[in-house]
Amino acid sequence: MNLFKRFSQRLGFMILTLVVMSFLIFLLVEIMPGDVAQTVLGQSATPESLAALRESMGLNDPLMVRYGHWAGKFIRGDLGESLYMRGIQINTIFWRKVGHSIILALTALIFYVPLSLFFGVFAGVKAGKLPDSIISFFGLATMALPEFVSGIILITLFAIKIPLLPITSIIPIGETLWENLNILILPALSITLVMFGYVSRMQRSSMLTVMNSDYIRAAILKGMPRGYVIFRHALKNALLPTITIIGMNMGWLFGGLIVVETLFGFPGLGSLTLSAIKTRDVPLLEASVLFITFIFVVSTFITDMMYLFLNPRIRFKGSDS
Amino acid sequence: MKNKSILEIKNLDVEYSTLTDKVVALKDINITVEEGESLGIIGESGCGKSTLSYAIMDYLPSNGLSNGKILFKGENLLEKSPKEQTKYRGDRIAMVYQNPYSSLNPSLTIGFQLDEVTMFHRGFSRKEARNASIEALKDLYLGDAAGIVRRYPHQISGGMQQRICIAMALLCKPDLLILDEPTTALDVTTEVVILDIISELKKKYNMSLIYISHDIGVINKVSDRIAVMYRGEVVETGSQHTIYKHPEHPYTRALINCMPRSGIVKEEVRLNAIPGYVAKRSAAETGCPFVSRCEKKTLICQENYGLKESKANHFSSCSRAYAEDVPDKERTRLKIPLENNVKEENILSIKDLYKYYGGPGKKVRALDGVSVSLERNSVLGVVGESGCGKSTMGLTVSGLLKPTKGQLIFDGIDIAVSWRKRTPEILKNIQLIFQNPGRSLNPSFTIETIIGRPMKKLLGIKSKTERRKMVIDILKKVDLGEEYLSRKASQLSGGEMQRVALARAFSISPDLLVCDEPTSALDVSVQASVLNLLGELQQESKASYIFISHDLNVINYISDYIMVMYLGRICEYGRKDEVVGPPYHPYTEALISAVPDVDPDSAKQQIRLEGSPPNPTKKIKGCPFEGRCHKKIGKICETTAPPKVYFSDDHFVFCHLSPGKLGAK
Ligand code: SF4
Ligand code: SF4
Numbered sequence: 014m015n016l017f018k019r020f021s022q023r024l025g026f027m028i029l030t031l032v033v034m035s036f037l038i039f040l041l042v043e044i045m046p047g048d049v050a051q052t053v054l055g056q057s058a059t060p061e062s063l064a065a066l067r068e069s070m071g072l073n074d075p076l077m078v079r080y081g082h083w084a085g086k087f088i089r090g091d092l093g094e095s096l097y098m099r100g101i102q103i104n105t106i107f108w109r110k111v112g113h114s115i116i117l118a119l120t121a122l123i124f125y126v127p128l129s130l131f132f133g134v135f136a137g138v139k140a141g142k143l144p145d146s147i148i149s150f151f152g153l154a155t156m157a158l159p160e161f162v163s164g165i166i167l168i169t170l171f172a173i174k175i176p177l178l179p180i181t182s183i184i185p186i187g188e189t190l191w192e193n194l195n196i197l198i199l200p201a202l203s204i205t206l207v208m209f210g211y212v213s214r215m216q217r218s219s220m221l222t223v224m225n226s227d228y229i230r231a232a233i234l235k236g237m238p239r240g241y242v243i244f245r246h247a248l249k250n251a252l253l254p255t256i257t258i259i260g261m262n263m264g265w266l267f268g269g270l271i272v273v274e275t276l277f278g279f280p281g282l283g284s285l286t287l288s289a290i291k292t293r294d295v296p297l298l299e300a301s302v303l304f305i306t307f308i309f310v311v312s313t314f315i316t317d318m319m320y321l322f323l324n325p326r327i328r329f330k331g332s333d334s
Numbered sequence: 335m336k337n338k339s340i341l342e343i344k345n346l347d348v349e350y351s352t353l354t355d356k357v358v359a360l361k362d363i364n365i366t367v368e369e370g371e372s373l374g375i376i377g378e379s380g381c382g383k384s385t386l387s388y389a390i391m392d393y394l395p396s397n398g399l400s401n402g403k404i405l406f407k408g409e410n411l412l413e414k415s416p417k418e419q420t421k422y423r424g425d426r427i428a429m430v431y432q433n434p435y436s437s438l439n440p441s442l443t444i445g446f447q448l449d450e451v452t453m454f455h456r457g458f459s460r461k462e463a464r465n466a467s468i469e470a471l472k473d474l475y476l477g478d479a480a481g482i483v484r485r486y487p488h489q490i491s492g493g494m495q496q497r498i499c500i501a502m503a504l505l506c507k508p509d510l511l512i513l514d515e516p517t518t519a520l521d522v523t524t525e526v527v528i529l530d531i532i533s534e535l536k537k538k539y540n541m542s543l544i545y546i547s548h549d550i551g552v553i554n555k556v557s558d559r560i561a562v563m564y565r566g567e568v569v570e571t572g573s574q575h576t577i578y579k580h581p582e583h584p585y586t587r588a589l590i591n592c593m594p595r596s597g598i599v600k601e602e603v604r605l606n607a608i609p610g611y612v613a614k615r616s617a618a619e620t621g622c623p624f625v626s627r628c629e630k631k632t633l634i635c636q637e638n639y640g641l642k643e644s645k646a647n648h649f650s651s652c653s654r655a656y657a658e659d660v661p662d663k664e665r666t667r668l669k670i671p672l673e674n675n676v677k678e679e680n681i682l683s684i685k686d687l688y689k690y691y692g693g694p695g696k697k698v699r700a701l702d703g704v705s706v707s708l709e710r711n712s713v714l715g716v717v718g719e720s721g722c723g724k725s726t727m728g729l730t731v732s733g734l735l736k737p738t739k740g741q742l743i744f745d746g747i748d749i750a751v752s753w754r755k756r757t758p759e760i761l762k763n764i765q766l767i768f769q770n771p772g773r774s775l776n777p778s779f780t781i782e783t784i785i786g787r788p789m790k791k792l793l794g795i796k797s798k799t800e801r802r803k804m805v806i807d808i809l810k811k812v813d814l815g816e817e818y819l820s821r822k823a824s825q826l827s828g829g830e831m832q833r834v835a836l837a838r839a840f841s842i843s844p845d846l847l848v849c850d851e852p853t854s855a856l857d858v859s860v861q862a863s864v865l866n867l868l869g870e871l872q873q874e875s876k877a878s879y880i881f882i883s884h885d886l887n888v889i890n891y892i893s894d895y896i897m898v899m900y901l902g903r904i905c906e907y908g909r910k911d912e913v914v915g916p917p918y919h920p921y922t923e924a925l926i927s928a929v930p931d932v933d934p935d936s937a938k939q940q941i942r943l944e945g946s947p948p949n950p951t952k953k954i955k956g957c958p959f960e961g962r963c964h965k966k967i968g969k970i971c972e973t974t975a976p977p978k979v980y981f982s983d984d985h986f987v988f989c990h991l992s993p994g995k996l997g998a999k
Contacts, residue, residue: 141396227436234391235451235502236424239416245450249441 019321027314034306035087039080042295087303093296097289103300107285111304113190114270114281120197121266125205125212126259132209133216134251138243140221148213156210160272164203171199182279200277204269208262216255223251253320260316267305340509340542341367341390346402348382348389348566349617356617359385359398361566364641367510372536372543374557374574376550376589378857380612382566383546387512390544391429392419407509425455428503432515434495438487444498445483451505470501474531491946493524497531504535511536512544517552521719521884522928523943529555529930530942548858550578550593551930559647562586565615565623568641572648574934582650584630584657592862594891595932599910600869605891607863611827622652629663630654678710681845681878682731687740687750689726689902698950700726701737702902702958708846708895713872713879715893715910717886717925721947723902724882728848731880732766744846762792765839769851771831775838777824784823785809785838792842804841811874812837812867829860833867840871847872848880853888865892886929890914895984898922901947901958908985916997919987920965923996957990965991 050066051058067073071082086093092103129152136148155163172180182196190196223229224247232246233239267282274283282301289297348360360382367373377383389400392411404411411422431437439447448467452458458466464483471479474497487495496516503511513532517525533556536543545556553560554574561571562583570583581587591606598605610627622639625631632654641651654660689701700723708714716724729735731742733753742750749760768774775784785808786801795801806816812833823831832852839847849868853861869892872879883889889896896913898906898921906919914926924941931938943962948954956972957963963971967990976988989996 227431227433228439230393231429231431231437231499232439232447234393234423234429236420236422236455237450238420238454241454246439246442250439 020318023314023317027310030310031307034310035084035303036080038299038302038306039083042299043076083299087300092300095294095297097292097294097297103297107297107300107304110280110285111282113279114267114274114283116190117197117200117274117279117281118263118266118270120201121204121208122259124201125208128205129209129212130216130252130255133213133255134220134243134248136213136217137220137224137251140217140224145217149217152210152213154210155206156214158206160203160207160269161276163206164199164273164276167199167203167206182274182277184280196277196279200273200279203273203276204266207269208266212255212259215258216251219254220247220251223247226250257316257320260312260319263308263312267308338369339366340369340371340407341365341544342403342405343390344403344405346386346389346400346404348385348394348398348400350395350398352397358615358617358619359566360389360400361615361623363402363568365561365568365571367542367544369509369542370536370540371559372545372557374553374560375544375546375563376548376553376560377563378548378589378612378859380565380614381563383563384514385566386563387429387514387544387546390512391423391427420454424451424503424508425506426508427510427512428506428508429512429514430496430499430503430516432518434492434499434516434519435487437499438495440487442486443483444485444487444490448483448498448502448505451502455506466505467501470505471498473504473535474498474501476501493520493528493946496520496524496528500528500532500535504539507539508541510542510544512546514546515548518547518549521946522886522930523719523924524946525552525930526928526940527942527944532556549930550590551595551932554578554932554934555930562589565612567623567651568649569624569652570648570650572650576645576648578932578934581655582644582648582653583624584628584652584655585624586650587655588627588629589859590932592858593932594862594865594885594887596887596890596914596929596936598887598891600865600891604866604869605862607866608859609863611829611860612857624652630657630660632657632660678712680707681710681745682708682880683741683743684708684727684731685741685743687727687730687742688738689723689730689735690738692951696951699902699953700950701730701740702954704740704899704902704904706897706904706907708878708880710845710878711872711876712894713881713892715889715896716880716882716899717884717889717896718899719925719947720884721901721950722899724899725850726902727899728766728850728880728882731846732764732848733761734766758792762788762842763845765842765844765847767832767835767839767847767849767852769854771828771835772823775823775831775834778822780820780822781805781809781814781826781834782819784834785841788838788842805837808837808841811840811871813863827860828856829864832856832860832864836864836867836871840875840877843875844877846878846880848882850882851884852881854883854885861888868892886914886925898925901950901954903958904988905959906985906987908981912982912985917981917987917993918996919959919989920963920991920996921959922987924962924964957988965995967991 050063050070050072054062054066071079092107095101095103132148136145139145168180171178178199179196182200184190184193184196229242229247232242270281271283271287273279274281275287278284282304286298286301289301343363343365346360346363350357350359363386365373375383375386388394390404390411392414394400400412406422406427414422438444445464445467448470449460449463452463452466453460467483468479471482476482476494476497482490500516517528520528529552535541543556545553547553557574559571560574560577561568562577562585563569564585570577570581570586577586578590581590588606588608592608594605608627613626615623621636622628625636635652635654639651641649643649644653684704684706687701687704691698691700704727716727718724726735730737733749733751733756736752737750740750741748744760744764747760749756753761782802782805785805789795789801789804795804805819809816809818814830814833814837823834826834852868853864856864865888881889881892890910893910896908896910897904898913898919900921905921906913913922924943927939927941941964943964945962948961956974957976960966960971970990976990978986978988979993980986981993987996
């Protein structure tokens with residue numbers, strides 16, 4: 014009952030966020046300098062042809078009408094037509110690239126989540142001892158390196174010095190990602206390097222807090238062996254906050270993909286967004302940014318639900334005395 | 335016949351090394367606990383009581399170093415490997431902590447946390463373990479044991495949580511049970527029940543107990559012998575009776591005299607306050623730990639310092655508690671006793687005050703129709719268990735909360751609005767003191783700024799030098815010297831902070847001071863001095879107080895009138911002497927009987943209240959106390975709101991019982 018109430022609350026909130034954000038994105042692109050018609054027709058276009066194009070694209074309608082039109086099309090799944098690549102439906106290229114990005118993001122996630130959680134917990138348990146210092150140092154060092162630096166280091170190491178993996182992550186024409194899975198590794202690793210320090214530090218500090226809590230002391234003084242206390246009593250409570258952070262960062266991760274994708278030439282949402290910016294391809298840009306927002310909001314929602322499920326204190330709130 | 339000893343601590347020292355120096359937490363502790371014996375350890379915070387219990391469990395922070403011997407049934411626990419330790423912990427030696435809520439894992443069911451104990455120590459199967467757990471819960475008189483094991487800790491009340499913790503400790507029938515302030519976080523009515531259960535189970539299983547508390551009344555109920563600790567040392571041990579009646583160490587005597595206790599009221603005595611506070615002890619320090627605060631010190635008193643047996647089973651490291659070469663300080667009492675029947679005009683009239691929290695359906699009735707008046711120049715004590723609405727009342731009077739409906743007539747004006755809508759005059763005249771002064775004083779401001787600010791804002795005193803003079807004056811009144819002017823709030827101890835908070839409140843001479851548990855966070859010795867100070871300031875300024883506390887002894891000490899609240903309603907109101915004596919409301923009676931006595935020889939009739947106050951979201955038709963009342967008449971208590979019955983002009987109760995029955999045993 015309560016779970017349901019909270020669920021619907023969050024769901025409503027999520028939809029509201031999406032509506033507001035979509036409007037903001039629409040507005041932003043609207044007020045961006047530069048005239049769409051001009052972009053399309055080029056500098057030498059006559060005023061008449063510009064006006065005609067504006068009319069046919071609906072650029073002269075009132076703002077709200079245009080927003081409604083635009084949003085309606087989005088909901089129906091029609092992302093519109095690319096401006097730069099005239100005549101090409103955004104739908105035909107967009108989803109494939111999104112798919113690539115999701116696969117890359119998932120690969121990165123599979124790399125860095127278990128790694129950083131494990132080492133975070135380990136550092137927390139060994140707080141103040143040598144392993145802790147090593148992990149913390151490594152985490153800090155990699156966190157300080159931006160993606161493009163760590164990416165270049167990785168390329169130098171694993172593609173040039175030891176030519177194990179391809180330097181760039183371009184999919185040869187005519188092939189699909191599935192035939193080229195090895196191109197995922199280096200970009201995913203460079204994301205991992207950046208996220209590792211961050212997540213493992215989070216995990217370390219939440220593990221420390223839990224290990225110093227009264228209930229862990231009580232469990233130890235109940236005579237439970239240390240390993241058991243860590244796994245059965247501490248872990249669940251210590252993982253909660255970190256999982257939340259990871260979830261929240263999903264959207265951010267997608268943003269961060271832009272850098273990595275560009276560096277490696279990986280054909281994903283990031284590169285697509287970047288080229289949309291470069292070519293002033295407004296509909297494509299809107300679609301990309303809105304999609305990133307969507308991912309962000311949905312991942313927050315999922316995290317929230319997950320947290321709710323893992324934490325009985327929230328789950329049963331209201332049934333307290 | 336000498337009993338076998340279960341625990342023998344020999345020359346135990348514990349030191350903590352910090353970056354800069356070493357702090358002594360325990361010094362040369364020698365204690366024995368015999369089979370089936372219960373040892374109470376009393377002392378203020380920072381005296382090493384908890385460190386001692388963790389030392390026994392060999393669970394000290396990593397910068398703690400222990401030296402000496404802790405012999406449990408002849409084996410030195412300090413020499414055990416981590417693996418061997420797990421065989422003692424939770425099995426032969428178990429512990430119960432102050433805060434049951436945080437001692438239970440929030441994400442595991444109660445059943446799981448109970449079962450694992452016997453699964454580990456006894457090798458029980460899941461099913462056997464569950465049965466054992468349910469049995470243990472039944473030992474603690476927890477009704478629906480089979481239902482409780484499936485719940486999570488936050489789903490049950492604090493009193494139940496503590497019973498579960500005790501049940502958990504008793505699962506393996508330990509030889510020694512260490513209880514570290516197990517009832518401090520609970521209401522008195524819950525406390526008595528738990529203390530009873532502990533005594534009963536101790537007998538049943540012939541356990542030895544170490545019971546740690548700052549409250550000698552509680553210690554008296556459960557211990558055979560008492561050890562008094564001060565700054566990491568055991569300064570005196572003896573039977574309950576000797577410790578209370580014939581203490582030898584000046585600290586013991588001073589400590590007992592600090593405690594507000596039944597029969598001690600401000601009209602008759604000033605509480606004894608021990609000047610200063612419990613300081614950290616450096617490794618270099620030798621000799622008597624109490625010397626800086628001792629009233630009885632002489633030039634040579636320390637030559638002979640050290641724990642000695644003075645009489646059989648009575649050890650003390652100093653025997654100058656009643657030394658006559660240094661006469662007792664004169665204990666002046668507060669000057670003006672309450673003049674009978676001199677009615678002052680009312681400064682505040684509360685009329686039919688309601689305060690609801692939360693939305694429809696989940697409405698919490700924090701105040702449910704309270705009407706009471708407060709005379710000028712008097713102290714109204716408000717007492718009741720947590721959740722009775724006493725704090726809400728304080729907050730509505732001070733304007734931090736806006737009442738849902740009702741009137742607050744202050745000086746002829748209705749002030750039932752939030753403080754933002756009050757005139758500066760009224761804001762100045764009603765001041766509030768909190769339990770935790772640290773939160774209400776900005777830690778980075780100097781004391782001069784803190785006290786000077788309301789003077790500038792509410793009194794409009796612009797000149798800085800003038801303000802400084804006034805601040806110095808007011809600091810003197812709260813026994814703080816000029817040197818405090820430039821200190822920051824964060825550098826003060828709890829007692830000093832409360833003094834500063836008082837100074838700030840009194841700097842603008844208010845007519846009404848609302849004190850919400852002002853001494854609950856303080857140690858008894860400091861509490862005594864703050865209570866004395868509150869009493870003096872009141873007499874001097876002729877201000878009125880609303881003094882809110884859960885501690886009936888404190889209320890009884892400081893108040894002229896007492897109001898007893900239950901579930902947002904008044905049970906009883908009257909002059910102090912009328913309320914604490916019969917005839918009284920059944921709830922008042924239960925509350926008074928629940929307060930553990932400081933005097934171990936007092937034989938007080940005990941009334942046990944089962945359960946805890948009902949859910950405050952339910953609408954109550956009859957008497958709010960009906961579910962727990964030991965004198966309940968019958969249906970009428972459930973269906974009809976009890977009438978207001980007057981025993982004298984200003985003493986009334988809300989109860990269906992005829993007045994004759996309200997005093998009867
Ligand atoms: S030794 Fe002296 S200072 Fe210490 S408690 Fe005894 S009388 Fe007081
Ligand atoms: S009205 Fe009834 S239930 Fe309430 S206090 Fe009186 S006797 Fe007890």
